Amino acid sequence: MISRRDFLQSSMAASAILGASGFGNWSRLAAQQALTQDQLLQFDTFGNVSLIHVTDIHAQLKPIYFREPSINIGVGDNRGKVPHVTGADFRKMYGINDGSPSHYALSSDDFTALAQGYGRVGGLDRMATVINQIRSDRPDALLLDGGDTWHGSYTCYHTQGQDMVDVMNALKPDAMTFHWEFTLGSERVNELVEGLPFAALGQNIFDAEWDEPAELFPPYKFFERGGVKIAVIGQAFPYMPIANPGWMFPEYAFGIRDENMQEMVDEVRAQGAELVVALSHNGFDVDKKMATIVKGIDVILSGHTHDALPEPVTVGETIIVASGSNGKFVSRVDLDVRDGKMMGFRHKLIPIFSDVIAPDAEVASVINKVRAPYQEAMGEVIGQTGSLLYRRGNFNGTWDDLICDALISEREADIALSPGVRWGPSLLPGQDITREDIWNVTSMTYGKAYRTEMTGEFLHVVMEDVADNLFNPDPYYQQGGDMVRTGGLGYRLDITKPQGERITDMTLLKTGEKIGPAKTYQVAGWASVNEGTEGPQIWDVVENHIRKQGTVTIDPNNSVEVIGA
Amino acid sequence: MELTRRNALLMGAGALVVAGIPFRVSAAGEDAIAAFTGGADVADGGDITLTAPEIAENGNTVPIEVSSEGAAEILVLAMGNPTPGVANFKFGKLAASRAASTRIRLAGTQDVVAIAKMNDGTFAKASSTVKVTIGGCGG
Numbered sequence: 001m002i003s004r005r006d007f008l009q010s011s012m013a014a015s016a017i018l019g020a021s022g023f024g025n026w027s028r029l030a031a032q033q034a035l036t037q038d039q040l041l042q043f044d045t046f047g048n049v050s051l052i053h054v055t056d057i058h059a060q061l062k063p064i065y066f067r068e069p070s071i072n073i074g075v076g077d078n079r080g081k082v083p084h085v086t087g088a089d090f091r092k093m094y095g096i097n098d099g100s101p102s103h104y105a106l107s108s109d110d111f112t113a114l115a116q117g118y119g120r121v122g123g124l125d126r127m128a129t130v131i132n133q134i135r136s137d138r139p140d141a142l143l144l145d146g147g148d149t150w151h152g153s154y155t156c157y158h159t160q161g162q163d164m165v166d167v168m169n170a171l172k173p174d175a176m177t178f179h180w181e182f183t184l185g186s187e188r189v190n191e192l193v194e195g196l197p198f199a200a201l202g203q204n205i206f207d208a209e210w211d212e213p214a215e216l217f218p219p220y221k222f223f224e225r226g227g228v229k230i231a232v233i234g235q236a237f238p239y240m241p242i243a244n245p246g247w248m249f250p251e252y253a254f255g256i257r258d259e260n261m262q263e264m265v266d267e268v269r270a271q272g273a274e275l276v277v278a279l280s281h282n283g284f285d286v287d288k289k290m291a292t293i294v295k296g297i298d299v300i301l302s303g304h305t306h307d308a309l310p311e312p313v314t315v316g317e318t319i320i321v322a323s324g325s326n327g328k329f330v331s332r333v334d335l336d337v338r339d340g341k342m343m344g345f346r347h348k349l350i351p352i353f354s355d356v357i358a359p360d361a362e363v364a365s366v367i368n369k370v371r372a373p374y375q376e377a378m379g380e381v382i383g384q385t386g387s388l389l390y391r392r393g394n395f396n397g398t399w400d401d402l403i404c405d406a407l408i409s410e411r412e413a414d415i416a417l418s419p420g421v422r423w424g425p426s427l428l429p430g431q432d433i434t435r436e437d438i439w440n441v442t443s444m445t446y447g448k449a450y451r452t453e454m455t456g457e458f459l460h461v462v463m464e465d466v467a468d469n470l471f472n473p474d475p476y477y478q479q480g481g482d483m484v485r486t487g488g489l490g491y492r493l494d495i496t497k498p499q500g501e502r503i504t505d506m507t508l509l510k511t512g513e514k515i516g517p518a519k520t521y522q523v524a525g526w527a528s529v530n531e532g533t534e535g536p537q538i539w540d541v542v543e544n545h546i547r548k549q550g551t552v553t554i555d556p557n558n559s560v561e562v563i564g565a
Numbered sequence: 566m567e568l569t570r571r572n573a574l575l576m577g578a579g580a581l582v583v584a585g586i587p588f589r590v591s592a593a594g595e596d597a598i599a600a601f602t603g604g605a606d607v608a609d610g611g612d613i614t615l616t617a618p619e620i621a622e623n624g625n626t627v628p629i630e631v632s633s634e635g636a637a638e639i640l641v642l643a644m645g646n647p648t649p650g651v652a653n654f655k656f657g658k659l660a661a662s663r664a665a666s667t668r669i670r671l672a673g674t675q676d677v678v679a680i681a682k683m684n685d686g687t688f689a690k691a692s693s694t695v696k697v698t699i700g701g702c703g704g
Contacts, residue, residue: 211628211666241622242698253628255618465699476619477696499674526647 003166024378035101037357041133046346047336049275050138052131054421055146055303056325058180059156059164060440061367063120063354064425066326067390068308073565075495076473078285083307083322092312099220102289103321105328105351106308112388115428118353121361122327124167125367126352127360130330131171132360140225143173146231146303146323147281150192151180152423154378155371156438160188163370165196170366175199175221179237179244179281179304183445186249190216192365201234201279203264208253219264228337234295235261235280235290235439237304239479243469245446256286256476265296275339277301280393283480284322291315298342299333304480306392306422310349319345328352365390378436383546385433386553390426391441395562396472396485398554399424399441403538404487406545407524411451414508415459416487417525420466428500434540442526442539449526449535457517460503463491468499483560490559497564509559567603579602589639593680594642594649601640602688611689615679624671624697632661633689636681639665644692650702673697 045287074084085093087107096102104114105121124193134141149168150161161184168176175198182189193200193216203219206212213219222232242247261505265276278297283304291300294314300320308324312333314394322329328347336344371378396404400418407416424441427433444541454462462484471493483493490507506515515521546552598607613633621627631639631654641651654665669677677690 208622239620242620246622253622255620259616349588462699468696472696474619479620479695523577 010235012523019471023269026529027420028399033130035353035356037129037522040353040354040356041130043134043137043332043334044346045137046334047344047462049228049230049337050141051142051277051299051301051331051335052134053146053301053331053333054127054139054143054327054329055281055323055325056148056303057124057145057164057327058148058152058308058325058423059443060122060152060153060327060425061124061155061163061167061371063123063126063486064326064440065115065120065428066122066328067111067388067392067426068106068108069393071395072395073394073471073495073562074285075471076475078288078475082309082313083284083305087563096310101351101353102310105353106310109355111390115133115426117492121354123165123354123359124171124327125361125364126354127327127330128171128360128363129357130350130352137271138226142223142225142277143171143234144231144277144279145173145176146279146294146301147176147178148234148303148423149327150184151442151555152440154436154443155374157439157443159370159373160184161192163562164186166190166370167363167366168351169197170363173198174223175201175232175234175279177201177234177236177279177281177303178205178217179240180208181239182249182252183244185445186251187225189249191313193217199232199234201263202236204238204254204257204258205234205236206253206255208251211253219260220268222268222271222273226337229272230275230277231271231273232277232279233261233264233268235249235278235282237281237480238286243479243481243529245301245529245531250444256282256289256290259411260531261290262296265294275299275335275337275342282319283475283478285475285478286480286509287320288313288315289475291318293313299335299345301331301333308349310343311393312347315563319347321347323349326423367554378434378439380435381432382435382438382543383549384551385427385431386429386551388426388429389433389554391424392422394420394482395560396557399426400485401487401554401557402546402552403526404485405539407449407526408487410541410545411449411524413519413522413524414510415454415489415523417462417523418485418487419527420470420482420484421527422482433552435543438539438542438546442542444483444527446528446533447526447529447538448533449524449538449541450528450533451522451524453520453533454523456506456515456519456521459489459515459521459523460506460517463503463506465498467502471495471502472499486559492561495562495564505561518545579673588673594644597640597642597649598666599680601682605688607680607688607690609692610638610692611681611687612683613679613681613689615691615693616679617677617693617695619654619694620696620698622669624673626668627671627695628666628668629676629677630664630666631681631691632662633677633683634663635653635683636663636689637684638682639663640680640682641667641669642680643669643671643675644678646672651677671695671697
């Protein structure tokens, strides 16, 4: 008699073997010359259920470059644990050869050189090909979208999410959960959700007034696949009204609500669920903690923190799958479910190499159709970049430096603040910067660039507040973004200290003077969550700045010193 | 125009200064616990559940819920508020459900504490840290 645990471990071994054959095992030469779609999609169908997970697409319909973070610090119990392992350490952990396709897809060093060799990633027409291939192996595979789909591009902004709804509908998902979608405003979200041909799930989406489950977003949905009764429970981003402007969706309340998650798991088990899947936008560390508290979830499909992991992480008897962002990856998880239990799994994180995977013609035509009216405006070349422009990482990326430079020069400010979001593709040195590229890193419904006076003391409180959202040792108190990006301001951050003591030595870079608590500074920023913020749109500020520069180059940024990482 | 924006930002600023630094536990809260328990030392645990958000969506109206099957009374305190007392729920002998929910105002990040006085005279305690933050950078 083999216990469930034995099955899980043997399957983990099987998964590791598959990981080795499917991941990081190609020589660079072979990869560049002969990496094929068949190799990328090779998978020995396993068990009786297949899950397909996509998440955090951020409206990237077309192939892009996307550099993963070089710095992603874990705190508390998560210090040094995935996904808080980057670069060479990450490659060593998963046995990924330097220069291999997996190196390029999953880590950050030598990004420019590898990008020139391996080309762009993503594109929903390529994603469609992968999904269709999995469906040809397993026609009743479940396709689950973790949210942050209807946000992040020129066309998504101008169509209020309709472009993404049209294209995703062509991919035929079975369920979805939510985050940035709500920044379209509750009226528009309600309108789009009411028209969806698939389930819009969120056990933690509540009516704010009555603190009762919101009717439009059921907590779970049952599916019968491969003779298995599967319950998919949705978990929307818990901190929406805090991390994003709550005034845009005042009717809704969120929160982690793990006690309600447990109730839902118990409820679906009582109704005969043999497999319980949480489609989550919690962020990876929050999902790990939730898996220790809520009993009975077999698989958590994890989104929000944009981590791409080549193997699931197991917590107790729950496996957690992280599938990256910006359309760069699709996860396939095959499961063997028997006698009401998950007996084993096989998993593959499939990188969408755009030059290797053929676009699906039908989805490509939907994408072209939604983009056509905007092609001319968004295709306009504004300037060129001499540097690699990227964003991901706990502190300023080069895109953020460029945005902060634009805010300081265009808004005549001493200091610039830019939000620590994790979306936004990269551009390689020598590439044109089009209007679409600028929108890809700035597009949002509350993008006005404010200019205001702040005292040094107030600035310090802001910095401490954001730092605690990232470095609080308890994941349930983290919101999942990165540190606010600063321009014109240097500081030292001690991760080991409590809130109020982490940030020291704040310095005004243009004079080299320490920030005075009582002194007043001109601060420009964008993405304020306050209602009534005024100023020009951030994409116009950045466009004007780039136009004046012609070719932008970004100097290395040494303005943040990190202690205790 | 300029004034509107400034006012909006300053309003945010006012809330923020209060919210930024975790509050110390006030002596008044400890005194209220001592008065309720008659000075008995009450450790966390026992037959009581306190449900509160980890991070408040709005510090001015934070939904909380307490329940305890065997309680005669449940005292709720916001330990960092200038006036920590929130509520004292008393349950009669025929009460079918010994649970209550309400919304409370929190002056900043602090612990919310619930103490149940059982029918047999013993106590149970639960506490939960609720963070009050400006947020704004979730990605």
